[in-house]
Amino acid sequence: MLGKITITCFAASYLVAFILELTRLLFRSGIRGAVMMVFAGAGFFAQTLFLVHRWFSEREFLISEFDWYLLAAWVLAAVYLYLVAYHPRNPIGLFTLPLVLVLVAVAQFWASHERFPPQAGFSRYVATAHAIFLLLGTVAAAIGFMSGVMYLIQSWRLKHKKLPPRQGLKLPSLEWLQKTNGRAISISGIMLIGGFLTGVVLSRYRHGAVRWSDPVVWSSSALAGWMLAAAAFNLVYKPARQGKKVAYLTLATFVLVVVTLTALLLDPHHGK
Numbered sequence: 001m002l003g004k005i006t007i008t009c010f011a012a013s014y015l016v017a018f019i020l021e022l023t024r025l026l027f028r029s030g031i032r033g034a035v036m037m038v039f040a041g042a043g044f045f046a047q048t049l050f051l052v053h054r055w056f057s058e059r060e061f062l063i064s065e066f067d068w069y070l071l072a073a074w075v076l077a078a079v080y081l082y083l084v085a086y087h088p089r090n091p092i093g094l095f096t097l098p099l100v101l102v103l104v105a106v107a108q109f110w111a112s113h114e115r116f117p118p119q120a121g122f123s124r125y126v127a128t129a130h131a132i133f134l135l136l137g138t139v140a141a142a143i144g145f146m147s148g149v150m151y152l153i154q155s156w157r158l159k160h161k162k163l164p165p166r167q168g169l170k171l172p173s174l175e176w177l178q179k180t181n182g183r184a185i186s187i188s189g190i191m192l193i194g195g196f197l198t199g200v201v202l203s204r205y206r207h208g209a210v211r212w213s214d215p216v217v218w219s220s221s222a223l224a225g226w227m228l229a230a231a232a233f234n235l236v237y238k239p240a241r242q243g244k245k246v247a248y249l250t251l252a253t254f255v256l257v258v259v260t261l262t263a264l265l266l267d268p269h270h271g272k
Helices: 005-027 031-060 067-087 093-109 124-158 174-205 217-235 244-266
Strands: none
Touching: 005 031, 031 067, 031 093, 067 093, 067 124, 093 124, 093 217, 124 174, 124 244, 174 217, 174 244, 217 244
8 A cells, every 4th residue: 555655646745735835925714724734744644654665665764866855855844844833824835845846856857766885884874874964954954045035035025114015925033034044054064064074984984085086075075165164154253143144144055055966966976
């Protein structure tokens, strides 16, 4: 029975939930929130069963790029459900669900289904840590991107109070968005730097040296350098922790994460 669940099942559920989120811009409804949660929850449940069945059948965790992107989408979908439960009146899905759908689409159409090479001993643990660090860092960067975009929109709207408000577009407060931005940039920084360091250790263990000729290593090095620079900037310059500055930091971080993931997708040899 579990084997009959396909990507289309949960992707369609997420898409319907996103369409329902879009209707917030057009009209009000008393039951829309409940229906939206039903579809999003059904998609999350179906995706959970899909991943569990795949891992039990393969008897291994995170066996390919395909699994990595689906798991990233699953974690982000869980964050969406959590946020909607606590902020039911805010159209958070307008900014979160497209990212979930993009991750699912990348898994289905671009990510490799080829199994990662078998690992043993120390190398296996480092490779697993490397994948998990990068996954959590990517999800945190996506959350920062989401909250950063909402912060900039909300800030712009408050500066133009004379304009008629958009029906249904009730965003969270600037204080909440600023706090979320700050936490996202901190968590993504720790996770992405952890992913870079474990990647360095893994490369030296496998090849005796870091493979600087690998485009993924270039992009991930730039990303790690950016995260260190952003952390130092936040530590020295306190205003960077507030307002639009931290929002711009989270947006820039997400762009660099996308560049790194694109390099990974385009490099057929990295990880193999």
